[in-house]
Amino acid sequence: MTDDLQGTLVAALLLWSLASLGSTAIGLYARPNEFWRSFWLMSGIWGLIDGLIAWFGLVGQHQGPAQLLPILRFNTGLDVIYMVVALILMTRAKSLARGFGLAVLVQGLFLFFFDGFFWWSCGQATS
Numbered sequence: 001m002t003d004d005l006q007g008t009l010v011a012a013l014l015l016w017s018l019a020s021l022g023s024t025a026i027g028l029y030a031r032p033n034e035f036w037r038s039f040w041l042m043s044g045i046w047g048l049i050d051g052l053i054a055w056f057g058l059v060g061q062h063q064g065p066a067q068l069l070p071i072l073r074f075n076t077g078l079d080v081i082y083m084v085v086a087l088i089l090m091t092r093a094k095s096l097a098r099g100f101g102l103a104v105l106v107q108g109l110f111l112f113f114f115d116g117f118f119w120w121s122c123g124q125a126t127s
Contacts, residue, residue, distance in 0.1 A: 005065050005125060009118050010057035013050055016110065020047030038099030046107045065125035072119040079115055082108030 024044035027036065063071075082104055089101025 005118070005121060006057060006063050006068060009068070010054050012114065013057070014054040016114070017047050017051035017054055020044065020050065020107075033095070035095040035099040038096045039103045042100045042103035043106070046103065065122040069119065069122040069126065072115050072122060076112060076115040076119055079108050079112035083112065 020043050024040045024047060027040035027043070030036075032040070086101045086103075086105035086108055089097045089104065092098055092101070
């Protein structure tokens, strides 16, 4: 994996983006209640953002593990913030906020383990 860590990272993020967008299309097509509509809408927004980040990773400058390490550390910290905000949203009375909260929690949990795994991988590659 250390030969092209950035390529593996980008491919994995792109697959997650496509899975998010595909499941959003199916979820919204089912015409669920407000909670699930907000969940799928937020999941789709995150899918688009993840896809854009992956696209910039594809067309941008190649970065080795030493350059990726601080980015992944920072992102892992952001992931914790996403999960805290998600938990706050999930305590709200409105189903719209709770649906958004669940979607952000799913995204935050995925990204926490995703960024953490690649942080660990970069650490292994640089040592």
